Amino acid sequence: MHGATTVEQVNERLFDEGLFGVPEEERAERIAANAPLAVRMRPRTLDEVVGQGHLLGPGAPLRRLVEGSSPASVMLYGPPGTGKTTLATLVSQATGRRFAALSALSAGVKEVRAVIDEARRRLVRSGESTVLFIDEVHRFSKTQQDALLGAVEDRIVLLVAATTENPFFSVVAPLLSRSLVLQLRPLGDDDVRALVRRAVADERGLAGAITVDQDAEDHLVRLAGGDARRALTALEAAADAVAPGGSLDLATLEATVDRAAVRYDRQGDQHYDVTSAFIKSIRGSDVDAALHYLARMIEAGEDPRFIARRLVIHASEDVGMADPTALQTAVAAAQAVQLIGLPECALNLAHATVHLATAPKSNAVTTAIGAAMTDVRRGAVGTVPAHLRDGHYVGAEQLGHAKGYRYPHNVPEGVLTQQYPPDDLVGRDYYEPTGRGTERYIAERLPKLRRVIRGQE
16 A cells, blocks of 8 residues: 555664664664774764864864854865864764754755755754754855855854865855865874774774784874874774784784775866876976876876876976977877776886986976967067068969078078068077076077077178
8 A cells, every 4th residue: 555654664663763672872882883993983072183283272263163162164174084074073062053964975955955944943943053064065066055155154054064175176165255264184193193002992992902013003004194094994904804812913914904095086186286296296306206196196096198198298398308309208108008008008107207207307498488479469479571471372472472582401501591580579589498408409509590590690
């Protein structure tokens, strides 16, 4: 019959009501005990939070928010595992407000409006305010973000939004202007070490069932990369392989945890930050740093074609004529990426990276075209000299096109006096070679070429 309650639904309701002999407190304990270690060890008070001292010190904005003395909505921006969700929960608990949570991965405009409507009813009915926590807010569309504006501005909700991506790239300006942006930093090694030791000893964690060797602990800290969740997840996985009363050594840890997960959102600021560091390391001739960032991009699943394109651009932008073969190597690597693909093309990308990083550097090509384009944009174009114009079509001779043109190959040196630029740009120098690499030979030859062409000798 339509609308009938199924046996499964009845059983589920009875279970939820504690009628199967499992009190609510015990059910909560069972659920908590089955949660991942990182969840069980989530700080319950502000004093348990490690790191983020710049936001949690006396009078700091986040501490004032947690303690209930600041009514501002906030954007918590930082890498994974730095405590964004924990801090949002503490804000709600410490201020006595109702806590509502949405994930941008699953919630739509309908869910956002439903939470806001409920928050408005509670505020009007009993004066109870609501903390609305939105995880991964950068994944909300513009429409979804716009749906929050009125409620945030009128303080129907106190918004605590978490994002791993730079909010200035991914959050609409009106919402940003109504929120305080607080940047969380990756946890330091000492912070991660303290969390690992707490998880080993605490009753909520491993309760002292095992110990951790120093070298294994050091490796957990390295694996974390500033991410508490990553360290605790690795610890939990490795602890399962150790008998009660035993000790987790480095070999067991390495066998259990294959490698650190180096991941970032290829559309977000981590993508841009690592790419920027890669190019700047090549420009700075630090081949080892460049290879490190290349490895990070490859391990993160970056499109190798994107990496190859950046290398081709860099070959002209920062090496240029100081080593004319750099562009050839970069283009060859890009072609190899198309032909071979990953994982083998990592060798070709590394080949090009090493060549470009160790090559002599010159940005003379970049500054030359930049100066020329600036002149063109400001209107310094002028008329093409008549003797350089196309003389191959009927009537060109009557117009005087190509008349008087001197063919350079007719003289032994292959260079002769002749005006090439428009009248207004005669004598304008764009390309200024450096004295580095192959460009030093060009720097010696170019002044003589210019003197001959301009009839100065």
